[in-house]
Amino acid sequence: MYRIAVLPCDGIGPEVVAEGLKVLAVAAEKFGVKYEAVEYDIGGDRYLRTGEIIPDSVMDELAQMDAIYLGAVGHPDVPPGILEKGILLKLRFEFDQYINLRPVKLYEGVWTPLKDKGPEDIDFVVVRENTEDMYVGIGGQMKRGTPDEVAVQTAVYTRKGCERIMRYAFELARQRNKHKTVHSVDKANVLTYGHDLWRRTFAQVGEEYPDIKKEYAFVDACCMWFLKNPEWFDVIVTTNMFGDIITDLGAMIQGGMGVAASGNINPEGVSMFEPIHGSAPKYQGKNVACPIAAILAAGMMMEHLGEQEVGGAIENAVAKALASGKLGDLSSRSGVSTTETGDLVASLV
Ligand code: IPM
Numbered sequence: 001m002y003r004i005a006v007l008p009c010d011g012i013g014p015e016v017v018a019e020g021l022k023v024l025a026v027a028a029e030k031f032g033v034k035y036e037a038v039e040y041d042i043g044g045d046r047y048l049r050t051g052e053i054i055p056d057s058v059m060d061e062l063a064q065m066d067a068i069y070l071g072a073v074g075h076p077d078v079p080p081g082i083l084e085k086g087i088l089l090k091l092r093f094e095f096d097q098y099i100n101l102r103p104v105k106l107y108e109g110v111w112t113p114l115k116d117k118g119p120e121d122i123d124f125v126v127v128r129e130n131t132e133d134m135y136v137g138i139g140g141q142m143k144r145g146t147p148d149e150v151a152v153q154t155a156v157y158t159r160k161g162c163e164r165i166m167r168y169a170f171e172l173a174r175q176r177n178k179h180k181t182v183h184s185v186d187k188a189n190v191l192t193y194g195h196d197l198w199r200r201t202f203a204q205v206g207e208e209y210p211d212i213k214k215e216y217a218f219v220d221a222c223c224m225w226f227l228k229n230p231e232w233f234d235v236i237v238t239t240n241m242f243g244d245i246i247t248d249l250g251a252m253i254q255g256g257m258g259v260a261a262s263g264n265i266n267p268e269g270v271s272m273f274e275p276i277h278g279s280a281p282k283y284q285g286k287n288v289a290c291p292i293a294a295i296l297a298a299g300m301m302m303e304h305l306g307e308q309e310v311g312g313a314i315e316n317a318v319a320k321a322l323a324s325g326k327l328g329d330l331s332s333r334s335g336v337s338t339t340e341t342g343d344l345v346a347s348l349v
Pocket residue numbers: 073084085088089244276
């Protein structure tokens with residue numbers, strides 16, 4: 001019996017999470033897997049009502065869960081940063097979810113803006129470091145609001161932080177057994193302290209994996225290759241900030257924000273699964289958001305929990321739904337509603 005914390009949060013989060021749970025229920029039932037979904041009222045509305053973001057008591061409860069399933073964070077009436085830092089980054093950092101796993105996979109039947117590229121060309125995984133870099137929140141401001149103001153935002157890289165994410169990436173490349181290649185995506189030509197540490201660590205950890213090819217790409221060039229030759233990639237390991245940026249580009253080539261899922265993983269702790277899209281408040285309550293990313297995230301969660309059959313069934317059902325051509329262009333204007341999409345996927349499990 002698994003216990004799964006459900007944090008629908010803001011905007012379209014609750015709508016897409018409902019569809020993920022709908023599909024999960026069918027898939028789990030099919031394979032006799034039992035779980036309890038415990039929902040938490042966290043997000044912008046609660047913050048505006050009570051001033052609370054995540055109470056310590058909730059953090060303690062989440063620490064006891066088998067996994068966290070999250071919708072989306074961000075509320076138009078809350079200044080940027082408060083909920084992002086107070087919810088998403090707090091969970092990632094406090095639960096030390098140091099791996100942000102972001103598959104970039106074009107499913108059959110999904111439109112990509114890349115000319116002459118198909119599902120055989122777009123199938124790689126970005127392993128984004130998830131606890132360091134500019135995300136650590138170290139820095140400060142002085143003379144704020146004056147013409148002389150100064151701001152510092154520090155990027156932090158640690159030897160251990162680099163090692164553990166890289167080891168995960170190499171293991172993943174071995175397991176995928178595709179090109180047996182890991183690309184380090186960095187900016188070692190400019191960030192000559194931080195990304196020098198990153199690259200030296202990559203070379204050193206790489207020695208433990210003689211069967212895996214090591215490649216290097218600067219992040220700007222990587223953006224170019226995503227569009228020009230996505231088929232070159234198998235596993236990419238990259239820093240937190242660059243991983244954030246390149247996976248929005250990755251989402252576009254795999255069919256849009258509506259299909260890109262992710263896992264925030266701590267192999268020894270509590271992991272969290274979410275679509276990579278935001279809360280899209282303008283679509284809230286309209287039943288138009290594409291829930292595929294949230295559904296795939298539920299599948300990733302089950303795989304992570306060791307329920308390969310359930311996870312595989314969810315992914316297969318999504319693949320069938322996408323291949324059926326019944327889901328339109330997966331945008332908010334597709335003419336297929338959030339709930340209809342969930343129903344179709346659930347019927348194909
Ligand atoms: C993401 C998001 C977050 C990030 C924001 C909301 C803090 O963009 O998950 O990609 O930057 O990591």
